[in-house]
């Protein structure tokens with residue numbers, strides 16, 4: 001399928017629709033492009049997806065509130081639905097079925113829009129696709145695999161701290177004989193962490209996923225997990241100690257910031273109430289699990305930007321790293337990732353943040 005450039009003016013107008021939460025105008029613009037001859041895939045991947053990245057940047061930089069981001073994302077979701085419906089109307093009877101794909105988000109993952117876009121792009125390529133939605137448990141995925149008998153499971157992960165949970169899902173699908181194709185920023189540069197978890201395939205975007213599946217159809221079980229037993233043990237220890245470690249971190253935080261906290265750290269501004277401290281620990285645990293310090297240092301880079309955009313002092317991150325190092329003396333693997341984080345915070349290492357995820 002040849003790619004079409006989306007005119008700059010259309011991109012700017014779409015951004016404005018998201019900023020104004022103007023669903024009707026966004027849908028009209030996007031569907032207008034499709035009826036005007038731009039492929040639905042290009043509208044999804046070159047208009048909607050990059051606009052969402054800009055939404056994230058505006059939220060991260062503090063320019064937009066969480067609710068503004070929610071409203072914009074709602075408009076994008078509606079646009080994806082409308083573009084898919086417009087494309088389906090242009091191919092009466094559908095494109096036929098190349099095979100059956102089950103799309104799911106990793107356990108703990110509520111970034112559903114990437115999976116939704118993937119679903120529509122695969123449908124445009126003639127796959128029969130079912131989208132299971134956000135945060136699917138391993139048991140849930142197994143039950144859907146049994147019920148629907150897909151040829152392949154497509155697993156989306158945006159947040160790297162969900163990697164250990166994604167591993168369970170990959171294992172359970174492969175155990176049931178169904179190969180797993182993976183994608184999303186959470187799987188790291190070039191899908192390096194997906195392959196470490198034993199995924200059978202990784203694709204950087206939805207177009208590449210469709211191409212790869214068409215080239216390698218039917219997909220086969222060929223992945224192999226390289227997660228070491230000691231890493232799983234060290235991870236499990238961190239999970240067991242999580243409540244206690246969080247308590248120590250909170251105490252240390254109160255010592256450096258005795259005043260009322262801003263809510264950015266304690267979690268009142270966050271989806272699941274775990275806040276910055278919980279996510280720090282989860283990133284450390286995921287870094288231990290896949291044995292790659294970048295899971296932790298990239299997260300530190302994100303938190304630092306996020307906090308400084310809100311005029312919150314990010315120096316407490318060093319205190320947190322030291323507090324944890326003190327408590328995790330018996331875990332060389334955790335200490336190793338913590339020292340990488342400590343070096344990163346002290347600026348002694350090149351900033352390898354490489355953007356979010």
Ligand code: B12
Nearest residue numbers: 056060110112113114156182183184205206209271356357
């Ligand atoms: C919208 C959004 C949300 C919404 C999601 C709503 C929804 N229904 O999807 C909500 C409000 C739930 C949310 C919550 C959070 N979010 Co958020 N979110 C975003 C945002 C702005 C857009 C996501 C998106 O739609 N991207 C567009 C898609 C199309 O891009 P994509 O991911 O690259 O997907 C493509 C490929 O990766 C690939 N692909 C994706 N999946 C798959 C799967 C397979 C199998 C294949 C082959 C390919 C593939 O195909 C896609 C299309 O080409 C991003 C910013 C960003 N840069 O993405 C932040 C972002 C991901 N969020 C972020 C954060 C921190 C959070 C929260 C932790 C914030 C909080 N409240 O504490 C929570 C975590 C919730 C959770 N547990 O999941 C950070 C992550 C930073 C990090 N790495 O640590 C980001 C990057 C924002 C930022 N710039 O800082 N978020």
